[in-house]
Amino acid sequence: MSSPTTRPPGRPGTVGRVVHHRLFWPVVALVLLLLACGLRSPGFLTVSVQDGHLFGQLVDILRFSATPMLLGLGMALVIATGGIDLSVGAVMAISLAVSLTYLDASPTAGAVPTVAAAIGVALAVAVVIGTFNGFLVSVLGVQPFIATMILMVAGRGIAMLITQGQITTVTSEPFKFLGSGFVLGLPTPVVVAAVVLVLLVLLVRGSALGMLLESVGINREASRLAGVPSRRITWLVYVVAALLAGVAGIVYGAPTMAADANNIGLMKEMDAILCVVLGGTTLAGGKFYLGGTVVGALILSTIERAVVIFHVPSQITPLFKALVIIAVCVAQSPRLREMIRSGVPGRSGRAAGPPTPAPTPAPAPTVEKVL
Amino acid sequence: MARSTLARTATGLVAALSILALSACGSGGGSSDSDLVKVGFSQLGAESGWRTANTESVKEHLTEENGIDLTFVDAQQKQENQIKALRDFVDQDVDVIAFSPVIETGWDEVLQDIKDAGIPVVLVDRTVDTTVEDPFVSWIGADFTAEGVTAGEWVAENHPDAKVFELQGTMGSGAQTNRQEGFRSVAGDQVIGEASGNFTRTEGKEAVEAALQAYPDMDLIFAHNDDMGLGAIEAIEAAGKVPGEDIRIVTVDGVHDGLTALLEGKFNFVVECNPAFGDQLAELITQVAAGEDVPAETIVVDQAFDQTITQDVIDARTF
Numbered sequence: 001m002s003s004p005t006t007r008p009p010g011r012p013g014t015v016g017r018v019v020h021h022r023l024f025w026p027v028v029a030l031v032l033l034l035l036a037c038g039l040r041s042p043g044f045l046t047v048s049v050q051d052g053h054l055f056g057q058l059v060d061i062l063r064f065s066a067t068p069m070l071l072g073l074g075m076a077l078v079i080a081t082g083g084i085d086l087s088v089g090a091v092m093a094i095s096l097a098v099s100l101t102y103l104d105a106s107p108t109a110g111a112v113p114t115v116a117a118a119i120g121v122a123l124a125v126a127v128v129i130g131t132f133n134g135f136l137v138s139v140l141g142v143q144p145f146i147a148t149m150i151l152m153v154a155g156r157g158i159a160m161l162i163t164q165g166q167i168t169t170v171t172s173e174p175f176k177f178l179g180s181g182f183v184l185g186l187p188t189p190v191v192v193a194a195v196v197l198v199l200l201v202l203l204v205r206g207s208a209l210g211m212l213l214e215s216v217g218i219n220r221e222a223s224r225l226a227g228v229p230s231r232r233i234t235w236l237v238y239v240v241a242a243l244l245a246g247v248a249g250i251v252y253g254a255p256t257m258a259a260d261a262n263n264i265g266l267m268k269e270m271d272a273i274l275c276v277v278l279g280g281t282t283l284a285g286g287k288f289y290l291g292g293t294v295v296g297a298l299i300l301s302t303i304e305r306a307v308v309i310f311h312v313p314s315q316i317t318p319l320f321k322a323l324v325i326i327a328v329c330v331a332q333s334p335r336l337r338e339m340i341r342s343g344v345p346g347r348s349g350r351a352a353g354p355p356t357p358a359p360t361p362a363p364a365p366t367v368e369k370v371l
Numbered sequence: 372m373a374r375s376t377l378a379r380t381a382t383g384l385v386a387a388l389s390i391l392a393l394s395a396c397g398s399g400g401g402s403s404d405s406d407l408v409k410v411g412f413s414q415l416g417a418e419s420g421w422r423t424a425n426t427e428s429v430k431e432h433l434t435e436e437n438g439i440d441l442t443f444v445d446a447q448q449k450q451e452n453q454i455k456a457l458r459d460f461v462d463q464d465v466d467v468i469a470f471s472p473v474i475e476t477g478w479d480e481v482l483q484d485i486k487d488a489g490i491p492v493v494l495v496d497r498t499v500d501t502t503v504e505d506p507f508v509s510w511i512g513a514d515f516t517a518e519g520v521t522a523g524e525w526v527a528e529n530h531p532d533a534k535v536f537e538l539q540g541t542m543g544s545g546a547q548t549n550r551q552e553g554f555r556s557v558a559g560d561q562v563i564g565e566a567s568g569n570f571t572r573t574e575g576k577e578a579v580e581a582a583l584q585a586y587p588d589m590d591l592i593f594a595h596n597d598d599m600g601l602g603a604i605e606a607i608e609a610a611g612k613v614p615g616e617d618i619r620i621v622t623v624d625g626v627h628d629g630l631t632a633l634l635e636g637k638f639n640f641v642v643e644c645n646p647a648f649g650d651q652l653a654e655l656i657t658q659v660a661a662g663e664d665v666p667a668e669t670i671v672v673d674q675a676f677d678q679t680i681t682q683d684v685i686d687a688r689t690f
Binding site: 043160262263 | 416417419420423445447448539542564565566567571572573576577578580581582584585587602605609610611
């Protein structure tokens, strides 16, 4: 929430507060995208019940949002401490490789306890990786970008070592259920992501942890002097990010059950960063917004879908995606919002506003990722 | 750092050991029989079931019985690995170098070195874009355009009124551009929509889910590979329709799962992209080593299957 003290006097009011809420533009973008799809293709917004579960485009979008959301939530915590975790995509590949290789070697791949064990092993490996990243950053003081890049590069090699360079495929109904099944009418990945979100919100907002995270991100040294265990907190966020990436790898790979070490989670770290940034968290660290990250993930999957709905030719889909993302990022730019707030005439605050003289760091990874 | 270094060392060791093991076999065989043609083969990786089948076929036919002493190196989809392997082949002074380039560009220097060393190059499956003159003596692989044409002809002949949604592979890849070009040269008028599924089952499914909404009147999907077609089956079934009937599916590749789907009536037509051309490659390499004139291009013969396929045909296949 932007600090109320910076707001010029005499302009508060409910409308103003809603418009100036940090989630306003991301949510507007999401709603506009969905409405546009609905107008372009009647029935897009319809959700029906089929075979005892919910069915429709919106449900599909939710399902595909689960992976970037899981990655983005972990990434948000890391970014809050002023760091970054580039290894999450590789961790997805490792986690899936470990669990499927375990299942492949087991004679009872279809049994629930075996699947539980496979997931347990995969997540344990993810935690080890997170501990390693956290150790490099918090104890050895390696730059987070470099520290996590090591596993971003080497991680695929590890996954390849586990699958021996081949694409391991397994058949196991309980495992597949994690990716394409339904719980209470909702796709399993959506339920998994929702549970993770609730647990995370309880963890960081129900305790002082969230605030401590932010204080570490804003000023590590001052926090340490004030008695905040900044080293342990920094270490923890990398473990959480890797663990969530492990979960993401499993729900992402479960529908096809093919451990493709080269391609699972490829460039997904950029998606994760994008979700965080679209949700209003800056890469500089400090304040972070889990709700915003969720909206960011939804925007991302809606764009993917909108490309087909709008019959965008495949050659120019990256451009289409980039334009939407740039529009959302520009709309969030603090300077632009400052200009709107101080009532620059003729600016209605639409996404198509002029680029700010010094853009926030936000659009940079955006462009890199999409182009 | 320690862990990562360890992992890298381990990866390096495994790679080094396998090369050692291979070259050890090679030199053992070579000393006893100097007539063997020494061949260095650099495979680009194992990115798909197709590639794995291709690797198996190459290893099966480039054997000592066929007069070939093979050094096989897997590049794990990295060009630097592949360039390193090619340089090693030059150092080992092999008779023929064969490789499937992971990308088209960036080979100028190493190809020049190979040329200077006087070693003939046979390109497999993919091709290169280079400034080196006469960089290779022969190319062997499938004709993607012809595959697209075969698929297009089947559609135009059997379902001339079908409204086609084209599920494209990774944009810009040879398989995508050429299959699309071939298909559209015959059945282009019938294509009402397109989206890329990046050759994967997950993204193919996602694209078809959206397409079912965006193109309600589509009744045929042309997928650039089997995996995306299999993803399409999942999406169509989830939407309560019957794949193969309500919405027909035509694919290219002919991997085991794809042909099984064809047998089950979920696919309607599959154009094969034959990876098992190790025998043709072995023959070509022997000719090259003997200094015979070889055609600049050898097109691997592709079959096509419709729903009359039997289980026996599927079982008899190696991939």
